[in-house]
Amino acid sequence: MARFLVKRLFSATLTLFAVSVLSFLMFFALPRDPVTGMCPKNCNPERLERVRQELGLRDPLISQYAGYMKGIVTGRDLGSAQGGRCDAPCLGWSYVSNEAVSDTIARVLPVTLSIVVPAAVLWLLLGVGLGVVSALRRGTWLDRAAIGFSLAGASLQLYFVGAVLLLVFVYTLRWLPVPSYTPLLDDPVRWASGLVLAWLALAFLFSAIYARLSRAQMLETLSEDFVRTARAKGLSQPTVYGRHALRAAITPVVTIAGLDVGGALGGTVITETTFGLNGMGRTAVDAVRAGDLPTIMATVLIAAVFVVLANVLVDLLYAAIDPRVRLR
Amino acid sequence: MDSPQAAPPGPPDAHPDAPGTPDDRRPAVPQPRVDDEPYLRVDDLRVRFDTADGVVRAVDGVSFTVRRGRTLGIVGESGSGKSVTSLAVLGLHDPRRSTVTGRITVGGRQLVGLPEDRIRRLRGRDVAMIFQDPLSALHPYYTVGRQIAEAYRVHHPRAGRRAARTRAVDMLDRVGIPQPARRYDQYPHEFSGGMRQRAMIAMALVNDPALIIADEPTTALDVTVQAQILDLLADLQAEFHTAIVLITHDLGVVAQVTDDVLVMYAGRVVEQGSATQVLRRAQHPYTWGLLSSVPSLHGDPDADLVPIPGNPPSLIHLPPGCAFHPRCRYAGDRSRAEVPRLVPTGADGHLVACHLPPDERTRLAAGALSERRLP
Structure with a gap:
């Protein structure tokens, strides 16, 4: 098991290295000049050139990259124009908001985490629950209702569902405040009431996929010989379905869930925009619009870290669920 | 309706833990004790599945008994209803998609129509099942x-x-x-x-179940391992005094371990009797066909194997009359019109469902079986 973990972590590190090189090349090597964008209209060429020098944009790419990576690990000195000393993990200095990128991230990452983690718990419970129930009640009205629900979830768009939820619960019934982010530790009730609509909207859309997937998986597993064996042993139905069938049906759900959650943690632009929350997704989009290269770079890297970590986690879960995976 | 037909050998829950004592383990030839009352009695069992294409009559009026210490072989091609019969004994058919009628009496208790929870307590305790492919x-x-x-x-x-x-x-x-x-x-x-x-x-x-249903227990195994598993089952039967229902399409296996044999075709029993009767003095053309399609170590190694022509019929649209008639070279007008009933052949306990006149059948049987020897 330890060897398995070390191997997976090693390949995860390699992946992250590749992502960092690629995104660095793409953004820093592109012809777009960030300095022109930063400068007021009456900048003269000498001043622009001086700023470029200060930002290190005239250094060779390799040393720029090395400096950036070193900053993440040990921190570095960015020079007086960029706030001086930048502690690890240093992600550079935002040209636009004039603050350390790590400070921006520290502000917006908790928002995205607060949106995605509870929503993921909700959509997994709802999706797998619906899928399992409709598989066990195949052909009944309950099954049909669940299929209809998941069809709706799969075909509706988040901004539509979000708008309807806002209209009903915030502006008509006035049961909930206008969505906003309050740190969980400051006030858990306001944290939840400000985010619950985003959770519901995400959970509705995502659970659709999970309901279909787990229904199909469960139906397939129920026809497996080992389920018949479990029944022939005299086990009760809850044991047969829960311990024997669901355990085997759940593996593909784990894979998809890992990818979805990992991807969503990198930013949920549409959700954040619909509910007016400032998380990773909106920060990334704003940075792209403003040409704020250090922020773009940081959001891409962090999104990659989440996806890679989610993959490692999925592998570990797989090994925990399926003993046949462990040896490899 | 559910009063037990046969007096149970004891109170239903008195369940002898290990009837075999250590010193009667493995006599030179295992001689299992045989009870007088059958442990399993199946009467006129019918299993139907309602599908989108129509009603599948998977089992249509099957009756048999098995005593403790005895082995009944159920033989037939795929789709003949042998596995459906065995799953019915365990009450494993989904009541929403199937209809089971008739009587199944296990140790004196009638099971058909019992609520799931009552049957569940019997499964694995009184009646255990061994499946074909142990990996799956x-x-x-x-x-x-x-x-x-x-x-x-x-x-x-x-x-x-x-x-x-x-x-x-x-x-x-x-x-x-x-x-x-x-x-x-x-x-x-x-x-x-x-x-x-x-x-x-x-x-x-x-x-310590009193009855084991083994559904093709050796089909997925190497031939050398097959013999070991069959020996093991026979040993355990002698030791624990178990009734065994062995479902197989392999007549070699039947010859090796069974006491009685039931030959099924298209959900019905076509021939029934002791292993010797069915294998050596088979009376039904289908059984002859099964016997001729099995290679034999003792016979002429160059003799051709004769497959049964055609395929098993659709269980939704059974041929009228004898379901086997389209594949039977002896079928006459009566076979095409009237379903043959299972009637005694004259030999004790030997039953056959065929319209051929008994003397002609016996003559044909002698011919059909002399070409081929037993597996």
Whole structure:
């Protein structure tokens, strides 16, 4: 098991290295000049050139990259124009908001985490629950209702569902405040009431996929010989379905869930925009619009870290669920 | 309706733990004791499935009995209803998609129509099942030992984890698995095919069932392992005084281990009798066909195997009359019009469902069987 973990972590590190090189090349090597964008209209060429020098944009790419990576690990000195000393993990200095990128991230990452983690718990419970129930009640009205629900979830768009939820619960019934982010530790009730609509909207859309997937998986597993064996042993139905069938049906759900959650943690632009929350997704989009290269770079890297970590986690879960995976 | 037909050998729950004592283990030839009253009695069993294409009559009026210590072989091609019959005995058909009628009496208790929860308590305790492919029949994610211990604990709720483990290790040892304590913690994929089937048998025996239904237990195994598994079953039967229903399409297996044989075709019994009667003095053209399509070690090695022409019929649209008539070269007008009833041949307990006149049948049988010897 330890060897398995070390191997997976090693390949995860390699992946992250590749992502960092690629995104660095793409953004820093592109012809777009960030300095022109930063400068007021009456900048003269000498001043622009001086700023470029200060930002290190005239250094060779390799040393720029090395400096950036070193900053993440040990921190570095960015020079007086960029706030001086930048502690690890240093992600550079935002040209636009004039603050350390790590400070921006520290502000917006908790928002995205607060949106995605509870929503993921909700959509997994709802999706797998619906899928399992409709598989066990195949052909009944309950099954049909669940299929209809998941069809709706799969075909509706988040901004539509979000708008309807806002209209009903915030502006008509006035049961909930206008969505906003309050740190969980400051006030858990306001944290939840400000985010619950985003959770519901995400959970509705995502659970659709999970309901279909787990229904199909469960139906397939129920026809497996080992389920018949479990029944022939005299086990009760809850044991047969829960311990024997669901355990085997759940593996593909784990894979998809890992990818979805990992991807969503990198930013949920549409959700954040619909509910007016400032998380990773909106920060990334704003940075792209403003040409704020250090922020773009940081959001891409962090999104990659989440996806890679989610993959490692999925592998570990797989090994925990399926003993046949462990040896490899 | 559900008053027991046959007096049970004891109160239903008195369940002898291990009838075989250590000193009567393995006499030179195992001579199982045979009860007078059948442990399993199936009367006019019918199983229908309602499908989108129509009603499938998978089992249509099957009756048989099995005593403790005896082995009944049920033979037939795929789709003849043999597995459906065995699953019905365990009440494993989904009541929402199937209709089961008739009577199934196990140890004096009638099962058809009983609520799921009552039947469930019999499963694995009084009637255990061994399936064809032990790799797919064992759960891939749980250790072999845990699956056996689980089967024990369902029916012994007061047994602790440790007691169940000890019991499972004992059973693994009993079915001839070396290093049972170590094997307990291994997964099915770490077992060989033969060992997996032994583990499956250990699981079936863990509650000392009075009846074991073995559905093609050796089909998925190597020929050398097949013989070992059949020997093991025979040994365990002698030791535990078990009734066995052995479902197979392999007449070699039937000749080796069964006492009585039921030949099924398209959901009906076409011939029934002792193993000797059915294998050596077969009276039904279908049985002749089965016997002629099996290679034999004792016969002429150059003799051609004769397959039965055609395919088993659709169970939704059965041919009128004798369901076998389209494939039967002896079929006459009556075979095409009238379903033959199962009638005595004259020999004790030997029944056949065929319209051929008895003397002509006997003459044809002599011819059909002289070309071929027994498997």
